[in-house]
Amino acid sequence: MSDASPSRVEVLLTRLDPEVPVPAYARPGDAGADLVTTSDLVLPPGERAVVGTGVAIALPMGYAAFVHPRSGLAARVGLSVVNTPGTIDAGYRGEIKICLVNHDPREPVVLRRGDRIAQLVVQRVERACFLEVAELPDSQRGAGGYGSTGGHAVLGPAAEADGGATEG
Ligand SMILES: O=c1ccn([C@H]2C[C@H](O)[C@@H](COP(=O)(O)OP(=O)(O)OP(=O)(O)O)O2)c(=O)[nH]1
Numbered sequence: 001m002s003d004a005s006p007s008r009v010e011v012l013l014t015r016l017d018p019e020v021p022v023p024a025y026a027r028p029g030d031a032g033a034d035l036v037t038t039s040d041l042v043l044p045p046g047e048r049a050v051v052g053t054g055v056a057i058a059l060p061m062g063y064a065a066f067v068h069p070r071s072g073l074a075a076r077v078g079l080s081v082v083n084t085p086g087t088i089d090a091g092y093r094g095e096i097k098i099c100l101v102n103h104d105p106r107e108p109v110v111l112r113r114g115d116r117i118a119q120l121v122v123q124r125v126e127r128a129c130f131l132e133v134a135e136l137p138d139s140q141r142g143a144g145g146y147g148s149t150g151g152h153a154v155l156g157p158a159a160e161a162d163g164g165a166t167e168g
């Protein structure tokens with residue numbers, strides 16, 4: 001799909017730090033454009049820190065951007081985003097900041113200025129109009145939540161013994 005495709009949305013961007021790259025999609029079809037940290041950082045096990053990305057954006061109304069962790073860093077060193085996904089509102093004009101956390105129980109995460117630490121996913125969002133009613137319409141799920149369909153793996157010795165039937 002070319003950059004001129006109508007499915008691409010134009011997002012205005014300013015670089016507050018002129019040295020950072022404009023966020024870019026690493027491969028065609030990628031959902032997230034990578035964001036970098038503007039500071040060097042050593043994050044001890046279990047600790048968090050807010051870092052700058054050096055960019056600010058103006059999303060069109062009806063859109064939001066979401067700051068997601070990068071899977072590779074999460075799996076390799078335990079780096080994630082505390083409030084994942086962070087929500088960037090269409091009206092926000094400040095620097096996009098990222099609240100990083102080191103989930104590794106033993107090793108610090110060492111980051112250098114310019115490292116790609118998270119990814120920004122731009123999405124259309126609906127704005128709801130909340131209509132208060134006395135009673136909600138029935139549904140199959142009803143009020144069943146928090147594991148009401150069964151919270152455990154359906155595979156394994158027990159599942160094999162009962163022919164793989166699901167719980168619930
Ligand atoms: O990972 C994030 C999340 C948020 N923001 C910025 C953009 C967003 O529009 C604003 C507010 O975010 P949010 O609504 O999640 O935070 P809040 O604690 O509810 O703050 P506010 O009272 O300003 O809405 O902070 C970031 O830079 N990075």
Ligand SMILES: [Mg+2]
Pocket residue numbers: none
């Ligand atoms: Mg808010």
